[in-house]
Amino acid sequence: MTLLMEQTAPWGLSRATTPLPEEDGLYASVQLDPTTQVTRFYDRDGAPVDMGNKVTITKSRGGGNDGSGGSPAVADDSNND
Amino acid sequence: MKPTPRTVLVVTSVEDVTANLVIEALNKRRAQVARVDPADIGAELMFGATIGDGRTEWAGRLRTPSRDIAVEEVGAVYYRRPTPYTARFAGLPEHHRAFAATEAQYGLGGLLNNLVGATYVNHPAALGRADRKPAQLQAAARLGLAIPPSLVTNDVEQARAFAAEHGTIIYKSFRGAPSTPGGGASAIWTQRVAVEELDDSLAVTAHLFQQEVPKTADARVTAIGTRVFASRITTPDGALDWRSGDWEKLVHEPIAVPEPIQDAVRAYLQHFGLAFGCFDFALNDAGGAERWTFIECNPNGQWAWLPDADAMADAFADVILEGWWQ
Numbered sequence: 110m111t112l113l114m115e116q117t118a119p120w121g122l123s124r125a126t127t128p129l130p131e132e133d134g135l136y137a138s139v140q141l142d143p144t145t146q147v148t149r150f151y152d153r154d155g156a157p158v159d160m161g162n163k164v165t166i167t168k169s170r171g172g173g174n175d176g177s178g179g180s181p182a183v184a185d186d187s188n189n190d
Numbered sequence: 191m192k193p194t195p196r197t198v199l200v201v202t203s204v205e206d207v208t209a210n211l212v213i214e215a216l217n218k219r220r221a222q223v224a225r226v227d228p229a230d231i232g233a234e235l236m237f238g239a240t241i242g243d244g245r246t247e248w249a250g251r252l253r254t255p256s257r258d259i260a261v262e263e264v265g266a267v268y269y270r271r272p273t274p275y276t277a278r279f280a281g282l283p284e285h286h287r288a289f290a291a292t293e294a295q296y297g298l299g300g301l302l303n304n305l306v307g308a309t310y311v312n313h314p315a316a317l318g319r320a321d322r323k324p325a326q327l328q329a330a331a332r333l334g335l336a337i338p339p340s341l342v343t344n345d346v347e348q349a350r351a352f353a354a355e356h357g358t359i360i361y362k363s364f365r366g367a368p369s370t371p372g373g374g375a376s377a378i379w380t381q382r383v384a385v386e387e388l389d390d391s392l393a394v395t396a397h398l399f400q401q402e403v404p405k406t407a408d409a410r411v412t413a414i415g416t417r418v419f420a421s422r423i424t425t426p427d428g429a430l431d432w433r434s435g436d437w438e439k440l441v442h443e444p445i446a447v448p449e450p451i452q453d454a455v456r457a458y459l460q461h462f463g464l465a466f467g468c469f470d471f472a473l474n475d476a477g478g479a480e481r482w483t484f485i486e487c488n489p490n491g492q493w494a495w496l497p498d499a500d501a502m503a504d505a506f507a508d509v510i511l512e513g514w515w516q
Contacts, residue, residue, distance in 0.1 A: 119394040124381060125367040128374030139204050143256035146225040147213050148204045160207045 136160065197259045198510055199252075200225045201302065202270035208494040209270045215507035221515055224257040228302065229273035231294050237261075239301055247306045261301065265514040266309040268506070269317070271490070311465040311510050312489055320462040320489040323364050323398060329461050330484040333454045337484050338400040338472075346392040349399055353385045356401035360430070364398060380431040403483045405472035408432055409445055412493050412502060413455050414466050415509035419498045420447045422473065442497050451482050464489050465509050 136150035136158045150158040198221050202209045209225070216223050226235065239250030239261050249262040275291035282290060303314055310316070319325060324342055331337050341352040353359045363378040370376055382402060408423045422445040425432050432440060447455075451471070459467055468491025472483045493502050 114394055117391050117394050120389065120391040121361065121363050121378065121395065121397050122367065123391075124361055124363075125376045125378045128370050128372070128376045141204055141225060141256065145213065145217055146200065146223045146256070147210045147217075148206070148225075 196263045196265035196514060197222045197224050198266045198268060199264045200268045201228065201272050203227050203273045206271050208492060211494055211499060211503040212268060212506045215503040219507055219511060221511055224259050226254055227272050228298050229275050229278035231298055237298065248301055261305060264305045264308050266311065266510045267305065268311050268510055269314055309510060313463065316463040317489050320464055323486060326487055329458055333457050335454050335484040338403045341399045342396060344393045344396055346388050346390055349388050349392060350385055352399055358402040359383050359399050360402050362398050379434040403472040404474050406475050407473045409471040409473050411447055411455055411469040411471060413459055413469065414502060414505040416456060417505045418447055418452050418455060419502055420445050421496055437495060458487065468493060
């Protein structure tokens with residue numbers, strides 16, 4: 110074998126899709142309801158967005174520490190931590 | 191009887207829509223819920239707990255902007271999808287980030303994952319064990335489930351020999367593709383592999399190959415406690431991996447799960463110490479009884495898109511509160 114393994118890309122990654130399309134626009138911000146502990150989603154104008162199960166059927170963001178989104182997206186139906 | 195002051199700790203990010211369904215089901219039962227993302231550690235999440243001086247269990251407080259709870263009063267932990275600590279500390283220099291993330295994981299995580307008497311759905315340690323595909327396939331096989339012939343290797347010669355022996359083979363990753371440098375998500379869907387596509391770059395890391403299972407449909411079996419929910423899933427184009435297409439176009443139909451499969455699913459959960467798991471089976475009805483082949487079990491899988499989601503959320507609330515809430 111003559112390949113330099115330190116510089117060789119792993120075979121499996123050659124099977125990955127091109128990056129999935131961004132789905133920004135579902136919501137602009139998310140806030141925790143202090144009473145119910147349920148989170149509520151809002152669009153750029155501050156109007157509530159009914160998320161239904163949209164995030165879970167496509168892909169979800171990993172979650173931002175301040176809850177404002179913008180964190181890396183992950184392909185869904187996978188464990189993230 | 192007056193409700194106990196005990197709390198359900200929901201460990202997840204604010205963006206987790208699925209957790210909302212379970213929190214709503216818990217609220218209907220008037221359970222006390224505290225939603226915590228450990229990656230909020232800092233001003234938004236303060237904690238302190240002590241042990242010793244006659245105490246053999248950790249006791250103290252955990253405070254978020256909307257909750258102030260006693261860690262010794264946590265009756266259950268619903269562990270979903272918290273933000274990775276590394277994202278929390280992304281603004282720090284790498285040296286500081288690595289230290290802060292690891293210390294938070296081992297210190298705060300070490301506390302939250304060891305609450306005496308709490309029910310965990312699911313415990314992160316159980317998730318860690320159950321989410322390795324080699325462990326999954328072996329557990330399923332030992333419980334009598336049919337599995338596809340599988341090869342784990344970094345040796346291209348073994349992969350070629352496996353292909354020669356098994357005809358059409360597929361490749362699947364163990365964990366999926368990480369984010370690209372630009373922050374986008376890509377996916378590695380289950381896909382067929384032609385033998386000439388295999389090369390020496392297999393040696394770089396571990397790869398999983400399986401004989402393709404002929405199938406007429408998929409089944410998603412969601413086991414929550416002892417309850418089992420199941421849907422037959424078909425795709426308009428007969429895709430090998432139903433996750434790869436438009437989920438809106440998937441066809442879900444109720445399906446009865448044969449008793450031996452149900453028994454194996456429950457035994458599987460028990461084997462890994464899980465309260466919940468999302469099982470994928472390939473179905474093949476070629477002649478006579480439908481054959482169920484175990485594909486994988488995601489111990490922290492998604493389920494909110496399924497037709498039974500409301501009933502599942504109730505089942506989660508039942509499992510989370512069982513034995514301690516009244």
